[in-house]
Amino acid sequence: MKKQKSAYWQKWNKTYKDELLKNILPFWIKNGWDRKNGGVYTCLNRDGSLMDSTKSVWFQGRFGWMMAYAYNHIKKDIKFLDISKSCCEFLENHCFDKDGRAFFEVTADGVGLRKRRYVFSECFAAIAYAEYSLASGDKVWGKKAVELFKRIRSFVADGQKWMPSKYTKAMVAQGHSLTMILINVANVLKQISNDPVLDQQITESIELLVKYFIHPEFKALLETVGPNGEFIDTLSGRVINPGHCIETSWFLMDVAVARNDSALLETALKILDWSWVWGWDKKYGGIISFKDCRNLPPQCYEQDMKFWWPQCETIIAMAYAYKLTGDKKYMEKHKLISDWTWKHMKDKKFPEWYGYLHRDGTVAQPAKGNLFKGPFHIPRMLVKTWELTKDL
Amino acid sequence: MKKQKSAYWQKWNKTYKDELLKNILPFWIKNGWDRKNGGVYTCLNRDGSLMDSTKSVWFQGRFGWMMAYAYNHIKKDIKFLDISKSCCEFLENHCFDKDGRAFFEVTADGVGLRKRRYVFSECFAAIAYAEYSLASGDKVWGKKAVELFKRIRSFVADGQKWMPSKYTKAMVAQGHSLTMILINVANVLKQISNDPVLDQQITESIELLVKYFIHPEFKALLETVGPNGEFIDTLSGRVINPGHCIETSWFLMDVAVARNDSALLETALKILDWSWVWGWDKKYGGIISFKDCRNLPPQCYEQDMKFWWPQCETIIAMAYAYKLTGDKKYMEKHKLISDWTWKHMKDKKFPEWYGYLHRDGTVAQPAKGNLFKGPFHIPRMLVKTWELTKDL
Numbered sequence: 001m002k003k004q005k006s007a008y009w010q011k012w013n014k015t016y017k018d019e020l021l022k023n024i025l026p027f028w029i030k031n032g033w034d035r036k037n038g039g040v041y042t043c044l045n046r047d048g049s050l051m052d053s054t055k056s057v058w059f060q061g062r063f064g065w066m067m068a069y070a071y072n073h074i075k076k077d078i079k080f081l082d083i084s085k086s087c088c089e090f091l092e093n094h095c096f097d098k099d100g101r102a103f104f105e106v107t108a109d110g111v112g113l114r115k116r117r118y119v120f121s122e123c124f125a126a127i128a129y130a131e132y133s134l135a136s137g138d139k140v141w142g143k144k145a146v147e148l149f150k151r152i153r154s155f156v157a158d159g160q161k162w163m164p165s166k167y168t169k170a171m172v173a174q175g176h177s178l179t180m181i182l183i184n185v186a187n188v189l190k191q192i193s194n195d196p197v198l199d200q201q202i203t204e205s206i207e208l209l210v211k212y213f214i215h216p217e218f219k220a221l222l223e224t225v226g227p228n229g230e231f232i233d234t235l236s237g238r239v240i241n242p243g244h245c246i247e248t249s250w251f252l253m254d255v256a257v258a259r260n261d262s263a264l265l266e267t268a269l270k271i272l273d274w275s276w277v278w279g280w281d282k283k284y285g286g287i288i289s290f291k292d293c294r295n296l297p298p299q300c301y302e303q304d305m306k307f308w309w310p311q312c313e314t315i316i317a318m319a320y321a322y323k324l325t326g327d328k329k330y331m332e333k334h335k336l337i338s339d340w341t342w343k344h345m346k347d348k349k350f351p352e353w354y355g356y357l358h359r360d361g362t363v364a365q366p367a368k369g370n371l372f373k374g375p376f377h378i379p380r381m382l383v384k385t386w387e388l389t390k391d392l
Numbered sequence: 393m394k395k396q397k398s399a400y401w402q403k404w405n406k407t408y409k410d411e412l413l414k415n416i417l418p419f420w421i422k423n424g425w426d427r428k429n430g431g432v433y434t435c436l437n438r439d440g441s442l443m444d445s446t447k448s449v450w451f452q453g454r455f456g457w458m459m460a461y462a463y464n465h466i467k468k469d470i471k472f473l474d475i476s477k478s479c480c481e482f483l484e485n486h487c488f489d490k491d492g493r494a495f496f497e498v499t500a501d502g503v504g505l506r507k508r509r510y511v512f513s514e515c516f517a518a519i520a521y522a523e524y525s526l527a528s529g530d531k532v533w534g535k536k537a538v539e540l541f542k543r544i545r546s547f548v549a550d551g552q553k554w555m556p557s558k559y560t561k562a563m564v565a566q567g568h569s570l571t572m573i574l575i576n577v578a579n580v581l582k583q584i585s586n587d588p589v590l591d592q593q594i595t596e597s598i599e600l601l602v603k604y605f606i607h608p609e610f611k612a613l614l615e616t617v618g619p620n621g622e623f624i625d626t627l628s629g630r631v632i633n634p635g636h637c638i639e640t641s642w643f644l645m646d647v648a649v650a651r652n653d654s655a656l657l658e659t660a661l662k663i664l665d666w667s668w669v670w671g672w673d674k675k676y677g678g679i680i681s682f683k684d685c686r687n688l689p690p691q692c693y694e695q696d697m698k699f700w701w702p703q704c705e706t707i708i709a710m711a712y713a714y715k716l717t718g719d720k721k722y723m724e725k726h727k728l729i730s731d732w733t734w735k736h737m738k739d740k741k742f743p744e745w746y747g748y749l750h751r752d753g754t755v756a757q758p759a760k761g762n763l764f765k766g767p768f769h770i771p772r773m774l775v776k777t778w779e780l781t782k783d784l
Contacts, residue, residue, distance in 0.1 A: 043627060051688050052626045111562045171505045234444045235435060235762060296443050297757035301748070302693035304756055356693070358750065364696055365689035370627060 008331070009319075009392035012338065016386035020379055021075060023351035027368070028063065028375040033083055037109045039063075039090030040083075042374030046366040047350050053108040054371065057095045060087045061124025062376040065188070068131035074383050084132045088141060091125045100151055101162065105371060117163040122152045123181050127188040134191050142192040149189055150197065152182075173232060176223045176241075179208045180248045187254055202255055209248065210267060218293040219274040221245040235299045240291040242279025243310020245271055250317040253324060265324060272317050276333060279310065284360050285340040287314050305364060306357040308373065311341040312381035319388045353378055400723070401711075401784035404730065408778035412771055413467060415743035419760070420455065420767040425475055429501045431455075431482030432475075434766030438758040439742050445500040446763065449487045452479045453516025454768040457580070460523035466775050476524045480533060483517045492543055493554065497763060509555040514544045515573050519580040526583050534584040541581055542589065544574075565624060568605050568615045568633075571597045572640045579646055594647055601640065602659060610685040611666040613637040627691045632683040634671025635702020637663055642709040645716060657716060664709050668725060671702065676752050677732040679706050697756060698749040700765065703733040704773035711780045745770055 031048030032040045034055075040063045043052035064087030071080040094110025096102050102121035103112040126148045133142035155162040156178065167173070183205045186198040212229030213221050223239045226232055252268035255261070279287040287310040290298040297303075318334035321327070344361040345353040347368075355373040356364040369375075423440030424432045426447075432455045435444035456479030463472040486502025488494050494513035495504040518540045525534035547554040548570065559565070575597045578590040604621030605613050615631045618624055644660035647653070671679040679702040682690040689695075710726035713719070736753040737745040739760075747765040748756040761767075 045688060054626055107562065112560050113563045114559045116558075166508075167506045168504050170499065170503045234446055296437060297759040299757070299759065299762045301697065301756075305693065364693075365691070367689040367691065370691045 006392050008335070009389045012319075013386055013389040013392075015342075016382045016389070017074065020070070020382035020386070024353075024375070024379050024382060025067075025070065025080075027351040028379075029079070029083065032063070032369070032375060033086070034090075034108065037090065038086040038093075039110075040087060040374070041108070042369040042371065044352075044367065044369040046347065046368060048352070048368065051367065052370075054113065055090075055106050055108060055110075056371040056374060057091070057103050057106060057121040058124050058371070059374040059376065060091045060095060061121065061126070061128040062374065064088045064091065064128030065124065065131045066375055066379050068128070068135040070379065070383055071135045072131065073387055081132075081135055084128065084135060088125075088128050088132050091128065092144070095121065095125065101155070117166075119152050119155050119163070119178070120181065122148060122155070123185045126152065126185055130189045130192050139192075145189055146193045146195055149185065149201075152185075153197070153201070156182075172227050173224050173237070174208075174212070174227060176209075176213050176221065176244065176248070179205045179213065180244070180251060183248075183251045183255065187251070187258070190258075206252070206255065206264065209252075214267075214271070215293070220278060220293050221248065221271050221275065222293065233294075235292075235296075238292045238294055238296065239298065239300075240275075240278050240293050241289070242275045242291065243287050243289070243307070243313050245275035246279065246287070246310065246317045247313040249275065250313065250320050253317070253320045257324070269321055269325070272321055276314070279314070280333075280336070281306075281359065285336065286344065286357070286361060287311055287337070288359070304359040306344070306359065306361065308345055308353055308355040309377040311337060311345060312377040315341065316381050316384050316388070319385045319392075323388050323392060398784050400727070401781045404711075404726075405778055405781040405784075407734075408774045408781070409466065412462070412774035412778070416745075416767070416771050416774060417459075417462065417472075419743040420771075421471070421475065424455070424761070424767060425478070426482075426500065429482065430478040430485075431502075432479060432767070433500070434761040434763065436744075436759065436761040438739065438760055440744070440760065443759065444762075446505065447482075447498050447500060447502075448763040448766060449483070449495050449498060449513040450516050450763070451766040451768065452483045452487060453513065453518070453520040454766060456480045456483065456520030457516065457523045458767055458771050460520070460527040462771065462775055463527045464523065465779055473524075473527055476520065476527060480517075480520050480524050483520065484536070487513065487517065493547070509558075511544050511547050511555070511570070512573065514540060514547070515577045518544065518577055522581045522584050531584075537581055538585045538587055541577065541593075544577075545589070545593070548574075564619050565616050565629070566600075566604070566619060568601075568613065568636065568640070571600045571605065572636070572643060575640075575643045575647065579643070579650075582650075598644070598647065598656065601644075606659075606663070607685070612670060612685050613640065613663050613667065614685065625686075627684070627688075630684045630686055630688065631690065631692075632667075632670050632685050633681070634667045634683065635679050635681070635699070635705050637667035638671065638679070638702065638709045639705040641667065642705065642712050645709070645712045649716070661713055661717070664713055668706070671706070672725075672728070673698075673751065677728070678736065678749070678751075678753060679703055679729070680751070696751040698736070698751065698753065700737055700745055700747040701769040703729060703737060704769040707733065708773050708776050708780070711777045711784075715780050715784060 031044050034041055039060045042056050042059045045051050064084050067080040067084035104116040105113045126145050129141045129145035182201050186201040190198050212225050215222050220240050223241050224237055249268045249272040256265035278291045281288050286306040289305050290300050290303040292298045314337045318330045322330035347354055352368040354363050358364050423436050431452045434448050434451045437443050456476050459472045459476035496508040496513055497505045518537050521533045521537035574593050578593040582590050604617050607614050612632050615633050616629055641660045641664040648657035670683045673680050678698040681697050682692050682695040684690045706729045710722045714722035739746055744760040746755050750756050
């Protein structure tokens with residue numbers, strides 16, 4: 001007997017597709033895509049007008065990936081492929097320095113402005129190349145993706161040379177971001193390559209997370225720990241970033257499904273449950289930016305703001321957890337976060353969502369993009385959760 | 393005939409002294425001063441309890457200066473001298489690296505943790521040494537101050553080596569902070585040295601400000617401009633930091649008085665008037681953190697927050713402008729900013745003020761210090777404005 005679909009999930013399923021194809025992607029294609037130089041602008045004002053032509057290298061990769069991902073998963077629109085290719089080519093032609101490292105920002109026509117001590121630009125380029133290769137069937141981009149992935153690993157392995165610490169030897173620490181992003185990058189690349197380095201990376205990253213970053217004494221996954229996972233009892237060592245942890249939880253669900261690993265699924269759900277307790281704002285709703293694991297006042301200025309991306313990650317993670325467990329508590333939390341997000345993040349007048357809200361849900365500033373917000377978390381959530389909820 | 397004193401100003405004059413000597417300084421002396429290792433802790437929670445023993449090098453200099461300044465100007469308390477000396481010695485013994493550059497943060501017992509690409513740590517050390525030398529009569533510290541000042545100038549002159557830009561050659565820019573802070577540092581050092589380099593620095597800095605950073609087309613002093621003062625039409629190039637500009641305005645008043653330079657006073661008042669228009673929040677009161685000179689949405693997360701220090705700078709500047717001009721509009725603005733600040737920044741329960749408020753004046757997080765907030769802007773405002781209003 002075919003299981004009857006849930007009206008709750010099917011209402012959301014339709015909403016995700018409509019929001020993606022009628023509002024979010026058209027906004028960025030119309031206002032962001034640079035038809036002249038290739039690639040994408042992200043510093044757009046509320047109505048989509050350009051505030052700054054500086055290009056974020058992260059977003060050349062993120063939008064390149066996003067358009068190919070939308071093509072592969074939700075709509076075979078040839079324009080999506082063209083845009084993805086435009087971003088990949090802009091990356092390849094303009095966004096890498098002679099030393100093989102990618103820039104962080106470049107001019108409209110692709111002159112390098114700034115490099116940073118991280119490999120996120122490279123990571124997002126790699127997923128763009130891989131997803132575009134899958135979408136277009138052009139194996140050259142797949143090969144470039146794997147080469148770049150190996151280069152990223154070599155940069156990380158020789159961190160002292162490529163990404164020298166800001167701190168002296170008296171403060172050795174490691175961050176959660178790099179560990180978690182490499183899981184996602186490897187997962188995307190596995191679609192176009194069976195190179196064993198990809199599974200090796202996923203296994204290594206998960207081991208690090210479990211061994212070092214998960215701190216049961218705080219029921220938390222910490223952002224920064226010592227070289228052997230030591231708790232660092234300082235303002236920065238105590239930081240919990242609930243949205244980040246929740247993003248990690250669904251990256252782990254991806255791996256748990258692929259590997260049919262129920263212990264890993266338990267770990268993912270534990271991180272999700274803990275991080276919801278830290279992140280959900282019982283007074284105003286929404287997922288808050290930062291907490292201190294000893295409940296002291298967090299010192300980042302944005303600590304009590306509500307940003308777009310933690311809400312998106314939570315929507316994905318709750319739908320995913322419900323799909324994998326059938327546990328009603330995840331549906332209830334999906335409803336809480338979704339209602340709050342749609343009510344506060346959506347702009348009634350212009351298609352793309354706001355990104356920066358005060359704790360109480362009022363808009364702090366109405367621009368739709370900058371070097372850190374662009375066409376990624378919101379459309380990724382819409383495609384991913386559309387897919388997760390198809391059969392619910 | 394002796395001019396009658398104003399009840400308005402005398403009420404404030406008494407308030408400044410009481411607040412300084414009964415609340416602010418005792419809070420930091422009790423909770424911040426490190427009697428064991430010397431120097432000062434600043435990462436204090438609302439009630440003064442220690443949240444993090446990492447020491448800010450900026451604040452070793454700032455508190456060292458502050459205690460000597462309070463000694464020199466408002467109360468000849470020998471304990472103030474002891475504390476100032478303790479900070480100067482901690483700086484000298486622990487806060488400089490082998491290359492002559494100062495650290496940005498060190499451990500409780502003075503192991504260097506991190507250096508930054510700026511010379512602010514060095515600048516605050518120099519004013520501590522100079523003010524302590526003046527207070528104690530110990531000329532050795534005065535000599536150290538001038539030597540350090542010259543070293544700072546050599547670091548700045550060879551910026552490529554000592555403070556390499558984060559950007560490539562495609563984005564050359566200069567910032568307002570360094571230019572303005574050197575005016576203040578030189579001014580403090582002039583009390584203990586007649587080395588001509590000090591006046592030379594002041595003259596150079598003022599020329600840069602007037603020629604490059606003041607942009608009449610926006611009625612603004614910009615934070616970042618091109619090498620020849622060019623307007624950079626990007627998110628970061630358009631930033632106005634009203635509190636910073638207002639601080640600069642009273643640094644210039646100091647010089648205008650010392651040099652009896654009425655044209656410079658006009659410039660200072662112009663910057664103050666412009667920056668008040670940009671900074672004063674007509675809806676909620678208080679000086680806002682950032683504006684965009686084309687009135688686009690500023691992208692720093694704290695853009696619409698109210699921090700403690702811009703309010704302090706504005707209180708000083710308005711009292712100063714009134715004292716120098718007798719223009720009632722400055723008294724009116726002094727009243728606006730003072731009433732707002734005392735109402736929102738003061739903690740009713742514990743002596744030191746809050747530092748981080750939302751735009752509407754509610755407390756964003758209640759800690760009293762971190763690596764950026766400590767015993768400097770508030771007590772400096774209290775002593776300086778107490779002095780300015782003595783005869784009003």
